[in-house]
Amino acid sequence: VSRAMGKLQSKVSFHTTKYRADSSVGQTGPAGASRQHSPAHTDAVTSVAALQPDLCVSGGRDKSVAVSSWRSGAALRRFTGHEREVTKVTSALDSSRVFSASRDKTVMMWELQGTSGPSQHFPGHDLIVTGLAVSPDASQLCTGSRDNTVCKWDTETGECLGRAAISRNLVTHLCWVPGEPYVIQTSEDKTTRVWDSRELQVAHTFPAKQHIQTCCDASQDGRYCLSSSSGSAGHGAEATLWDLRQTRGRVCEYKGHFQTTTSCVFLPRGPTLAPSIATSSSDSTVKLWDQGTAGRG
Numbered sequence: 001v002s003r004a005m006g007k008l009q010s011k012v013s014f015h016t017t018k019y020r021a022d023s024s025v026g027q028t029g030p031a032g033a034s035r036q037h038s039p040a041h042t043d044a045v046t047s048v049a050a051l052q053p054d055l056c057v058s059g060g061r062d063k064s065v066a067v068s069s070w071r072s073g074a075a076l077r078r079f080t081g082h083e084r085e086v087t088k089v090t091s092a093l094d095s096s097r098v099f100s101a102s103r104d105k106t107v108m109m110w111e112l113q114g115t116s117g118p119s120q121h122f123p124g125h126d127l128i129v130t131g132l133a134v135s136p137d138a139s140q141l142c143t144g145s146r147d148n149t150v151c152k153w154d155t156e157t158g159e160c161l162g163r164a165a166i167s168r169n170l171v172t173h174l175c176w177v178p179g180e181p182y183v184i185q186t187s188e189d190k191t192t193r194v195w196d197s198r199e200l201q202v203a204h205t206f207p208a209k210q211h212i213q214t215c216c217d218a219s220q221d222g223r224y225c226l227s228s229s230s231g232s233a234g235h236g237a238e239a240t241l242w243d244l245r246q247t248r249g250r251v252c253e254y255k256g257h258f259q260t261t262t263s264c265v266f267l268p269r270g271p272t273l274a275p276s277i278a279t280s281s282s283d284s285t286v287k288l289w290d291q292g293t294a295g296r297g
Contacts, residue, residue: 037073040066047089051112057098059086065100065110079110081118087130088173092138097155099141101129107143109155120158124151131174133183135197142183142197144171150185152200162200169193177218177225177244184225186213192227192242204248211236215263218244219275224251224291226277228261239264239279241291252294257281266291 041060048058051067055076058066065086067077084103091098096112097119107129109120122143131144140161141153148169152162170188177184182203183195192213194204212230219225223245231237237257243249259282267276267288275291 038075040068040075040078046086049090050093051091051098052094057089057091059089059100061085063102065089065098065108067098067112077112077116079108079116079118081108082106087128088132090132090134092134092136095134095138097134097138099132099134101132101143103128105129105145107132107141107153109141120155122151122153122158122160124160124163125149131171131185133174133176135176136178140197142174142176142195144174144185146170150174150183150195150200152197164195164200164202166202172213173215175216175218175225177222178220180222182244184216184218184227186216186227188212192216192225192240194225194244206242206248207250209236209240214260217265217277219266220269224266226264226266228264228279230260231257232259234258237261237281237283239277239289241277241294254279254287254289254294256287257283257285259283 040058041062043061045058045060048056051057054069054071056068056070063082065079066075068075082102082104086100086102088101098110099107101107105125107122108118111119125145126147127145129143129145133142139155141155144150149163149165151160154161168189172186172188175184181197183197185193185195190208190212192206193202196203209229213227214230215228217226225242225244226239228239229236237260239254239261241251243251261279261281264279267278269275277289277291278286280286
């Protein structure tokens with residue numbers, strides 16, 4: 001059975017005036033309690049991603065991008081330049097480059113050791129940018145939008161290397177398959193696509209689901225990908241495991257959320273841990289699943 005973790009309240013109110021932006025507030029409590037620090041943003045956080053072993057990057061409704069230490073809780077860098085809410089952030093692991101997408105229809109690149117302004121600008125989409133994936137070597141970037149297009153960019157020059165449009169393909173998320181030239185993309189048209197980034201062509205489309213696909217992730221070994229579904233009242237809201245290399249079909253589903261599953265991720269493998277995934281949902285829960293048994297083990 002899946003394990004529900006950390007039930008969250010759907011409405012949380014706090015006053016940022018209680019915190020100082022230039023210092024962290026460490027609160028110690030009972031063993032196992034979380035520590036609370038100064039907010040990295042002044043409004044809702046919309047996206048977060050790993051940057052380096054001890055750093056993460058986040059984007060917010062306050063139009064900014066922040067780099068924080070998860071060990072100390074301190075916000076180490078803050079980047080500004082977007083004109084509207086940041087929708088997605090990403091980075092190639094162990095890279096010093098951070099990428100952000102926004103409702104202002106643009107994508108920006110930031111240097112961890114650079115100025116507070118963007119080091120590269122990627123304009124070209126006609127609507128909000130909702131998908132963002134960077135190649136493992138950080139040399140190329142794929143972006144997706146509600147304008148039905150996926151674009152490929154050279155991160156050094158900012159040049160658009162390709163643009164592909166598919167009718168009704170309102171992009172919800174993108175992720176790069178580790179060690180491969182492939183990019184996974186989910187869509188409001190209820191499908192999950194595999195793009196070959198070399199020619200920016202669709203290499204495979206998995207069978208359409210019954211609901212909008214909200215998010216995707218690829219396993220570190222490149223063998224599988226995940227997608228998650230919208231839903232309500234217990235209908236839909238599943239995550240689906242897909243085979244990328246052999247059958248290119250559905251492996252299993254993870255069912256248990258009662259409302260839209262908003263994100264899905266493969267968890268890092270440990271030497272004694274079975275492969276696991278995590279999902280989060282609008283039903284205020286996070287669930288952990290055994291990858292191989294869909295939580296039935």
